[in-house]
Amino acid sequence: MDNKETVIVLDFGGQYNQLIARRVREYNVYCEILPYTVDIEKIKAISPKGIIFTGGPNSVYDETSPHYTPEIFELGIPILGICYGCQLMAYSLGGVVNSAVDSSSSEYGKTITTYNTNDVLFTGLPETGVSWMSHRDYISKAPDGFSISATTSSCPVAAMSCPERKLYGVQFHPEVNHTENGNLMLKSFLYNVCGCEGEWKMDSFIDTTVAQIREKVGDKGVVLGLSGGVDSSVAAALISKAIGKQLTCVFVDQGLMRKDEGDYVEQTFTKLFDMNFVRINCQDEFLSKLKGVSEPEAKRKIIGEEFYKVFWNKIRESYGSGYFAQGTIYPDRIESGKGDAAKIKTHHNQVGVPKDINFEDIIEPLKDLFKDEVRVVGEKLGLPHELVWRQPFPGPGLGVRVIGEITAEKVKILQEADAILRDEMDKCGYAEQMSQFFAVLPGVKTVGVMGDARTYDELVAIRAVVTDDFMTADWAKIPYEILGKVSNRIINEVDHVNRVVYDITSKPPGTVEWE
Template structure:
């Protein structure tokens, strides 16, 4: 661990573990998420300024549920327990956690809460407010030395504290937006209890990372696979700032990107940044492999395999030495606290290197950042807004937005239709209101009348959703007049399209993508 001041989020299987860490970082304090299975010696080695216990779905009095050694409370490090973490603190230190025998003791959702504003967490806040609860068990008796600092109509211990030992617990979730003044409560813990200085800022991150990259790379080369996505683009910009022409970015353009996107990526990184940019145009090869293939999983497999072959084939030719860089970000490598296995997730940003290619090591300059922090770094490095805020785009590209067999003609039709949709959304200022929007070519032909003549041509579907986390999503309520303009332009400007439809399916039961 570096010498930056750090707060640890100890994950007991809570659904909000990443959200807690992001809220801490929003207070300009660096934060790491560790699974509850981590050895206490690692925590001692990190020497954090504070520790936060997450929530979790279990009951603390069930000995098979996640627990942690009581030794952690003797380290003298400030600890904040949230929900299950609060109950675990109480249970571990001699308090009583009681199971709800009926619904009268459980709470879910927005709950009127009374606060003791003499407590450091609630100082300066209103004496009552809404907090977000999600629990069945409750703390019926706090440990010795603790006092109750918040209550609700049915929860006798909505918060507790032991200032002498710097131990605090809240039954509710201050990290969610539904809890009024929740961020202020977390900030009080970080600054008034943990005595953090708030040194985690993107400007200092950039300066520190660039210096570290210069030292690590020295006079050797580094290769990065640039996809044009946010993560790899920001990683490329950071490396360029650090080592300039020692960086080679290899961009595989398989011809399945949005209209002119490959040209935009090339122009951005050749004009704005100092690096070697290698573009491999290989649409014909990809389309030949996809000929006759209609199954979406088979298409994904072919595109992934061909990409791997093209990319590493180019590396073998000229660049198989020095360092290999990739755009891994923090969520890609977080160990889950759910279950005892605690395995690291496999993610597309963590690429497998063929055994015959020997780099000195892998460089991951963004490995400590969440997505919103990556975007902030990108903005500060001068990457165009359009690229920094690029919407999620499937790895196989338009290969899975053309339903059925993928051909050059179908890709062209979809690129043109999608470009019109984006142009209209940008002109009316509606782009910022949607999480994702795109066109789909379902492979359905319909009868139409154009210029008094019968047509039998392609149908284009429009998909647009709003969501906070992409786990669930609602279809976007785009005004009819905007949809009308989009439809009119696509039909008039894109050859072989005579009908446009709008997808009004939420997730679930649908998914965001069609394939």
């Protein structure tokens, strides 16, 4: 991404690396995450306006811990160290870091902190506030030339600064919501220390990306695999804005989507956008391959392999030239700072092109965006709100929400039950309060009584969670009257269902999905 101003987040294995970058971008400053193994020459070539060191689980005194060349402090680039990053700055520049494992100096959670409001990071803020701490080691002596700018009852150096060298460190985590005014501290670093002007905006991103796509593609064609998910949908809308009918979207409807979702995707993209839309209806083929298969990973593998087989066979028939596009977003390709070998994670949005298909190049128009930024772009491009803000949906679709063998009858039961759940959540205004909710068909039959007759039919489970990051999640406290209405409607309107249960398991120990 060719940006006038960029801030680098140097990742030392912290759990909040992506959150830091998102916070920076919320202030309209472009930000990249790089692993601590990146060569300093690459950093020089980027010429960032500032650098932020992340936290991490290690001790700076451990020889196997992530470290970086002290040369970085001599580049004249403003640096903010957070938690482990602050300790690393202190250690590298001659300060003293001590272990707090056996003392009261280790801190976890919300901590009352006193700030020097003459320091640029804390100017205009209250002199005391709550900060979010998570550390065992602590800085007992700041390096020469640094002044202490914040303290707690247990931490003598909760923040330090050397304005002459534009070096700043905080032991706490300003990027999390638990730190009062943490966002303003980051803003002050970006604007008052780094001198950023806030040029990273979605309107300019769209205009620049559209121009780049037009220039790259010329008069050739582009093929995109459209799943109907947020990322591929926004990529399709963006490329369509750039080249219109030169874009062909191939939509594989494997029959494992939510009720009427295939029709919804087709209508959306054929009515709103100028493109070629190709829909492949292939539920029968998928169900045939899945017949008799119950093991979750086996189902996932079959669905994935059959999907790519159908998709690429269609490409071979008519579209195997020009450019291939996909909805890769920034988290799909971030290199991790954890461990000695930085690796890019494999993700479903990063598709391998078969060797016998010779596209000129791959276009990934969203590769520099986080999910929340992708949603903003989608709304600005005119995609329906309900599509842009749709909840996560597993790649194998309902194949992992039908527990056990998948059949057409089971898929239909689940689609109908799930549609009722969604309808009621929308009606009562509860849908936007939950991170994810859906129905599951566990493959359990129970005895019931309907119309004075004994039944032996399917059980449907309802799953709903609230979460900030999906790393952990709590079950949603849906009011009983809403659950009761959902249950009554499912039992009365969906054939072969006589019982509804609600899953009250948090993550951990459970996962969000059942398979």
